[in-house]
Amino acid sequence: MLLKNTYDVVIIGSGPGGLAAAVEAKKEGAQDVLVIERDVELGGILLQCIHNGFGLEIFNEDLPGPSYAQRYIDESLALGVETLLDTIVLEVTPGRKIYASSKKYGFVEINARAIVLAMGCRERTRAMIRIPGMRPAGVFTAGTAQRFVNVEGIMPGNKFVILGSGDIGMIMARRLTFEGAKVERVLEILPYLSGLTRNYVQCLQDFDIPLQFQHTVKFIHGKKRVEAVEIAAVDENWNFIPGTEELIPCDTLLLSVGLIPENELSRKVGVELDPITGGPYVDESRQTNVPGIFAAGNVVHVYDLADWVTLAGYEAGKGAAKFAMALRAKETAHIPVNAGKNVHHVVPQSINKYVLEQDEIELQLRVLKPIEDRSVIEVHDGNHQIVRRVVRYVRPGEMNTIKLKPRHFADVEKASSLTVDVSPR
Amino acid sequence: MVEKRKLICISCPVGCELTVTLDGDNILEVEDNACKLGLDYAQQEIFDPKRMVATSVKVKNGFHPLVPVYTEHPIPKPMIKDVLAEVRKVEIEAPVDFNQIVIENVLDTGVNIIASRNMPKV
């Protein structure tokens, strides 16, 4: 694949937000759209979310994550969206230059007229909630475990305790049960469910997996691999209630304790972040405070449904395409006016074609050789004539003129250069 | 004999906690439902509960070792375990197409197991 130097819209991330932005940017008229994905295939985290529950809002269908992704992958490729896979963006500059790196494509520098940040979110870790105890193997975030089980085809454990009643946690409880593991307990520090009720019913209740509210992990045991976790009840201030401790033998602790928008790149380029959401401040077109940099999906704030991420992606894709096309119009507004057949020079040498929307432009020229007969002065774009004028004669000593008028704008707008020829009639 | 059962309606994200009064094969009353979807849900969930099942099958020579699959339509809830055991026996060959039927009419449920993505060959 030959990379272009400049793209109209570059999208960082190919999850639901990124793919929707790519599709919409194309539909909105952006010509060169590139998606950069750090994984080896398009789809983002949807590919490991093999459970149903996607597409209810957008397709009115109950689809698994990969099916939902596949529809957008197929659509974006059909629309001519270009992709860079297995490539990580290292830096975005305020001038919208992108540094990225990959084994296959090497070190890549790309310019973008508009950028959509769609990096999604990351999982909160053990350290962020400061669970005391040993640091053995066997403590995984739910999403990492999900990737191992569903994509890599390897089970990270046989006997689980899951901390957090977020959707990924509950969905993993069912998934692990499907694959023959035992989920001993799901714990939630809050007095209510973090995830969706339907996931509680279909993932926990259906399989008699016990859920305890206002409980959390107090200590992790095991020097090399998790051997047990000590759990305990907490009060409303999350203080442990003495005497409620219980030791649950297990080989794995899964954490589903929240997601955080992933904004390292945003931060570095000066995108202002909302301390409440952890994501950029955006306007209705999903533009951040840095002109031409848009953001959509979980990178802005964490959503409950992928469908909403897709809708946000559409908005950002549309906004980015408009921004890019306006920029492209400005970049290409000045076109050269060339001296063609029998023309010594033309002034002005270039024009801003948008002036023609309202005003006329007079081109002044001198010919190379005299023609002592009726002659034609013609302005064309290389293929099509735009305007012609017939004069009685032309001589190098006398200046000639020809006017471009607002009625020529439609033709001139499409042109990348103008040429003036003078020939005998 | 009249009995009461508790159900959480999952027809929408509200998640009403229904109390269903039941006399054998007849539902006498559904309480605490915010809308009429709750009535249909109770009927379905009590007499013929069904679930979509999503899992994976082994794939030979694929880009990944597993390809995700799911039941094209919901299957009876009591059959989940048997269907999973059936799926586990299968190993298919890459390439796999998006929506390709992996098991036709699994365990006579009338439901196909289909692939939820394509899986290129390596």
Added chain:
Amino acid sequence: MQEKYDFIIIGGGVVGCIIARTLSRYEGKALLIEKQADVCMGTTAANTAIVHAGYDPLPNTLKARMNVKGNAMWDQLAGELNFAFERRGDFVVAVGEDELPALDVLMTQAKKNGVPGCAILSGPEVRRREKNITPETSGALWASTGGICDPFAVTVAAAENAVMNGAEIKLNTEFKEFIMDGSRIIGIKTNRGDFFSRWVINAAGLFSDFVMHQAGVRPEFIIKPRKGEYFVFDQADVQIDNVLFPVPSEKGKGILVTATVHGNTILGPNANIIQDKTDTSTTLAGMEEIWSGARKLIPSLSKKHVIATFAGLRPMGNAPCKTPGVNYNADYIIEIPKEVQGFVNLGGIESPGLASSPAIAQEVVDLLKDAGEELRVKKDWDPIRPARPRFREMSQKDRKLLVDMDPRYGRIICRCENVTEGEIIAEIHAPLPATTYDAIKRRTWLGTGRCQGGFDTPRIVEILARELGVSPLEITKLGKGSEFLLRPTKNVEG
């Protein structure tokens, strides 16, 4: 089969590895054994990473002498072994007027110990140099020779340089007992067979008491593990550029706030004596203790930005100081005991053991020479352990050059710390191969950022399995028994 060595070193911490490296300079065959799956798994793995200036140890102790002498050796060591070392200097901060006299005590000690470059700074001066410090700061001792380093990098680099110069390192090899010929030690028994040697050097850290007792030396000496817990902050959120100690107490140097060479700020340690020498767990109470201690110096810290917690054990000994008139019962042991022959005995090397380690190694060499060892320098000894590329530290321009040269450096495996596949593969095939997740983490700093390995773990498992030619099920976090993965998804029993 009998394997014969001239020197066997028990223990692959910073002391053992620098001794191995120092001995690899001389003719003779050296072997270092380490019971864990990597070097630097004990005390060296979890400390403040500070190369202490030397004002803290009591004057005229071996500890004081080793610290000051060792500190001066670090520039050359870092230059030869190519690891990050920065002499940023450090502050001992007095909070409130009551703590001011403690600074004078330290200043006097600094002079007695021969520590160069110390000064007492006023409160306003300290606040000018460190904006985040508590407004109650009344002054500080400033020691310009204090340094910070990455202890993993130091230990690994020393071990590698030893291997490059002909020393052997056997990992997963645990000392059991000595093989004696009368009162002479002639070898050791391990879980992986017997090894014979003319000299055995005890650098077993927390377990140095066990090793010397096996030789019948110093039965009264015991090591008590003293646990220290730490918090690590996200470098994007918290940036403290200085090394800030509180004034010391009987419990030690206290809970400090310090910069690291990787840019993260760390807090800790507390100091609690425990029983179990393998208990490196963090505790709720301990974490609260650190928190209140650190906030005394920097009140603005927020727990929200903590990205890691860990704990380490210091080997606190009970050896009396040998200098007449000095009443001190936790001095270092560096000796050739008289009871047995062929034994160099080290013990109680707690803080400032890292700073002292090059001096300790030199002391061992001197003892061996005194004992009649000739120690001829190898003709082809190479003191330089070359640096390997670190993508995260490079400019975009240099990155491009590197990736053009070897595209494996273009594939980022750790997105938080920008560690590449090329770097990981280089570590797996280094002179001292990194074969576990933690070994790669310590060498490349991968997985130490905000996501704490969530993104890179599946990829590391894949790369290690491929490069070592084993199943992903065999890949461990820190050695056998710490496997990440248990079975293929579809292999369900019953």
